[in-house]
Amino acid sequence: MSPVSRWLSVVCACAVLVGVLAAVQTDSINAGKKAPGVSTYLKNIQTGNPEFKSIGRMSFGPQGLLVVADTGSASIVVIDTGDRGPMRKLKNRVDDVDVKVAQSLGAKPGGADIIDMAVNSLSGKIYLSVKRKSDNQSVLLTINADGKIENFDLSKAKFVKVTLPGGKKSTVRNITGVDFASDRILAAGQCNEEFANKLYSIPYPLEHGSSANIYSAETYHVAHRRWETRAPIQSFVPVEEDGQNYIVGAFACTPIAKFPIGDLKSGSKVTGISVVELGSGNRPLDMISYEKDGKKWLVTNTFRFHWKKNMYGPSKWWGVRVSMDYLSAKNTNEDATRRDVKKEKGPDGIEIVDALSGAVHIDKLSNEEIVVLRDDDGRLDLELARLP
Amino acid sequence: MELSIPGPFFDLGVQMKIIRLRNNFILVFCMLLTGCGKQNSVSQKLDDTFPGQFELEITPDADDPRLVVVRVTHFNLIQWQNLSAGQSFDECLKLFTVGEGSSEDSITQPVLGKFQVVEDVLEFRPAFPLIAGQKYRAVFDSADLPGVVQAAPDPIQKEYSVPAEETAEPPKVLAIYPTGAIVPANHLKFYIVFSEPMQQGEDIFKMFSLENKSTGKQVPRPFRHTELWSADNRRLTLWFHPGRQKAGVNLNVELGAILNEDDEYRLTISEKWLSKRGTPLGQQVTKDFRAAPKDTRQPNPETWLILIPTATTREPFRCELLEPYDWALLNSQISILDESGKIVPGKIGIGHNEMSWLYYPTKAWQPGNYRLKIGTVIEDLAGNSVSRPFAQNISEPQAKDKNTESTHVYQKFEIPAAETP
Numbered sequence: 021m022s023p024v025s026r027w028l029s030v031v032c033a034c035a036v037l038v039g040v041l042a043a044v045q046t047d048s049i050n051a052g053k054k055a056p057g058v059s060t061y062l063k064n065i066q067t068g069n070p071e072f073k074s075i076g077r078m079s080f081g082p083q084g085l086l087v088v089a090d091t092g093s094a095s096i097v098v099i100d101t102g103d104r105g106p107m108r109k110l111k112n113r114v115d116d117v118d119v120k121v122a123q124s125l126g127a128k129p130g131g132a133d134i135i136d137m138a139v140n141s142l143s144g145k146i147y148l149s150v151k152r153k154s155d156n157q158s159v160l161l162t163i164n165a166d167g168k169i170e171n172f173d174l175s176k177a178k179f180v181k182v183t184l185p186g187g188k189k190s191t192v193r194n195i196t197g198v199d200f201a202s203d204r205i206l207a208a209g210q211c212n213e214e215f216a217n218k219l220y221s222i223p224y225p226l227e228h229g230s231s232a233n234i235y236s237a238e239t240y241h242v243a244h245r246r247w248e249t250r251a252p253i254q255s256f257v258p259v260e261e262d263g264q265n266y267i268v269g270a271f272a273c274t275p276i277a278k279f280p281i282g283d284l285k286s287g288s289k290v291t292g293i294s295v296v297e298l299g300s301g302n303r304p305l306d307m308i309s310y311e312k313d314g315k316k317w318l319v320t321n322t323f324r325f326h327w328k329k330n331m332y333g334p335s336k337w338w339g340v341r342v343s344m345d346y347l348s349a350k351n352t353n354e355d356a357t358r359r360d361v362k363k364e365k366g367p368d369g370i371e372i373v374d375a376l377s378g379a380v381h382i383d384k385l386s387n388e389e390i391v392v393l394r395d396d397d398g399r400l401d402l403e404l405a406r407l408p
Numbered sequence: 409m410e411l412s413i414p415g416p417f418f419d420l421g422v423q424m425k426i427i428r429l430r431n432n433f434i435l436v437f438c439m440l441l442t443g444c445g446k447q448n449s450v451s452q453k454l455d456d457t458f459p460g461q462f463e464l465e466i467t468p469d470a471d472d473p474r475l476v477v478v479r480v481t482h483f484n485l486i487q488w489q490n491l492s493a494g495q496s497f498d499e500c501l502k503l504f505t506v507g508e509g510s511s512e513d514s515i516t517q518p519v520l521g522k523f524q525v526v527e528d529v530l531e532f533r534p535a536f537p538l539i540a541g542q543k544y545r546a547v548f549d550s551a552d553l554p555g556v557v558q559a560a561p562d563p564i565q566k567e568y569s570v571p572a573e574e575t576a577e578p579p580k581v582l583a584i585y586p587t588g589a590i591v592p593a594n595h596l597k598f599y600i601v602f603s604e605p606m607q608q609g610e611d612i613f614k615m616f617s618l619e620n621k622s623t624g625k626q627v628p629r630p631f632r633h634t635e636l637w638s639a640d641n642r643r644l645t646l647w648f649h650p651g652r653q654k655a656g657v658n659l660n661v662e663l664g665a666i667l668n669e670d671d672e673y674r675l676t677i678s679e680k681w682l683s684k685r686g687t688p689l690g691q692q693v694t695k696d697f698r699a700a701p702k703d704t705r706q707p708n709p710e711t712w713l714i715l716i717p718t719a720t721t722r723e724p725f726r727c728e729l730l731e732p733y734d735w736a737l738l739n740s741q742i743s744i745l746d747e748s749g750k751i752v753p754g755k756i757g758i759g760h761n762e763m764s765w766l767y768y769p770t771k772a773w774q775p776g777n778y779r780l781k782i783g784t785v786i787e788d789l790a791g792n793s794v795s796r797p798f799a800q801n802i803s804e805p806q807a808k809d810k811n812t813e814s815t816h817v818y819q820k821f822e823i824p825a826a827e828t829p
Contacts, residue, residue: 215798
């Protein structure tokens with residue numbers, strides 16, 4: 021080996037060493053900031069089919085984890101989709117998605133119900149929980165950036181399933197919402213016998229087959245500071261504020277209430293006091309929160325079934341954003357802030373969102389964009405929309 | 409005909425020629441080519457007697473005609489040798505749902521499923537069983553087959569109709585609870601029991617209507633659109649919208665209650681509702697009732713009348729409830745305990761208009777002390793439970809006295825020894 025070659029070899033070896041050291045150091049730095057892994061959230065992960073009896077509402081959490089309600093077995097299933105990016109969001113609107121979904125399941129148009137929609141904010145991939153009407157077959161579908169519908173093969177899913185207290189005897193037969201909070205999964209359920217409505221708390225890590233740590237609180241609503249009734253939470257979103265965790269929820273007839281997650285104790289009674297009224301005759305569907313220009317907003321889409329008053333806008337499905345400031349309001353119940361139903365905006369901080377006109381389902385992709393499943397004269401289109 | 413055939417198989421220096429004679433008899437000639445080390449391409453002459461002869465077939469499973477395999481074969485193995493794992497076949501082979509009227513325009517989205525190449529056959533299996541009574545069309549376009557050697561001039565098609573399920577008795581509504589003809593104006597829910605599972609989904613709420621017979625008008629949007637089925641999918645809990653039954657809630661204030669006292673109503677279930685098997689109910693089912701004054705009183709088991717059965721007999725235990733109760737909760741919330749606290753084995757019976765609760769013991773009653781165990785969630789027809797009224801006026805100072813934190817209350821009774829004749 022010539023002296024020059026030897027010198028070059030030494031330089032190269034040093035360069036490799038420096039590179040390795042730098043990589044090790046970078047790793048250790050990243051390790052300090054590393055997001056919690058799947059094992060933080062799930063324990064005793066199974067591989068196989070979660071065997072959905074009746075697939076329902078769902079939400080994405082961290083690490084591509086998808087929580088799905090199985091109303092047929094009163095269970096909560098968390099699937100590790102393995103879908104952790106890269107980001108490839110929907111390129112173009114997908115028209116007639118309801119027809120395409122039905123046909124892709126071998127049914128005629130109208131032969132399948134899209135129960136819920138969730139978007140993975142790591143990849144932009146859209147997930148649909150679907151039931152085929154002819155045999156109530158539960159299906160999980162995905163829609164990729166090209167708008168292609170694919171089957172999420174549940175036969176080889178990595179999942180954890182926990183059954184809500186009561187198991188098969190449970191009268192909770194509809195789970196109206198599931199979501200990830202910072203330290204637990206929350207689920208709202210309604211009973212099919214007694215008039216009771218539960219909010220379940222399932223701390224991390226969720227352990228497959230174990231219901232030991234699950235507890236529920238009953239949800240109530242007070243009207244006019246006088247009439248307290250049990251009341252179902254139709255949709256909710258966990259929010260964090262000044263280091264405190266809260267649930268912002270909408271009761272079935274749209275009063276929006278907020279309560280600390282810490283209030284959820286086993287067997288406790290959670291009373292939601294209306295802080296914002298969006299107008300009667302609305303059925304809340306989805307809720308998301310987002311932040312823009314240092315201001316936090318709550319966004320919800322609702323179905324308006326009020327037939328006495330004219331609707332604002334052409335569609336029965338409409339959406340509104342509400343400044344989170346209202347949710348800390350002292351004025352509640354009959355003094356709760358009411359949306360001005362005759363105007364697009366008002367009072368200040370409550371605004372109809374045009375991009376949500378016709379929105380049957382929404383989910384948040386980022387602080388800038390949401391995915392909207394939109395009614396188009398009886399058909400459903402899927403597209404991205406910008407948040408105001 | 410000379411063709412250039414790229415592909416990894418030929419890079420190994422192996423050439424295979426398969427001639428398929430009719431269906432299954434296959435002659436395989438393997439020739440080791442001497443061109444080991446040759447790269448990129450091999451020339452081969454295709455058999456001109458089988459130009460582009462792809463075959464498409466849909467084969468149903470012998471036991472379940474909803475399970476099918478769509479198969480594409482070709483007489484020449486060369487067509488398949490260029491295929492490798494990871495290639496996409498969803499452009500060349502599609503299975504479509506054929507709509508009513510079979511309009512080509514209505515066919516857009518192929519059925520989801522899995523592809524695989526098994527030896528010289530391309531297979532597609534739908535991800536889910538096909539639907540009984542539904543027609544499907546498989547379309548294979550060899551021009552879109554990855555690495556195709558010799559495409560057929562036109563796509564080929566094959567249709568398959570899944571046999572409809574055997575005509576069976578249409579589904580039936582076995583019962584609608586409450587069975588009585590009078591309900592309070594703040595009545596909350598119905599239970600509808602079917603003979604078999606029905607099709608589910610938001611559309612089921614279109615199957616229900618409520619007519620105010622006194623005014624001749626339909627009651628707009630009376631039901632809560634939340635599907636609540638029993639675990640066996642045969643019982644639906646149909647709620648009136650609670651927001652309209654609750655005092656002070658915006659819906660109640662603006663739209664009023666659903667039922668007006670003294671008016672007559674008819675609940676109708678559409679004959680079009682399909683069972684899960686796809687058979688319609690076939691005839692409308694109705695329930696007529698009248699709205700009585702609102703009921704805001706909590707049920708009180710202490711007022712129930714207990715009829716003591718005779719010892720050493722299997723006479724039913726009978727409890728007169730004095731008002732109609734929630735049928736499902738009567739079945740799930742009451743039991744009889746013996747002196748040791750064990751449940752007396754037996755069967756529950758519900759009396760006329762859900763106003764009495766009966767118990768048929770498995771064995772003859774023994775003299776002794778018993779307790780009737782009652783879950784406090786048990787409700788009357790207006791949602792007032794033993795534990796709390798449906799709507800509680802919390803401005804009343806004594807409001808909390810009406811609540812019980814206990815999950816159960818008990819009524820004691822004694823069965824005396826039978827008198828000797």
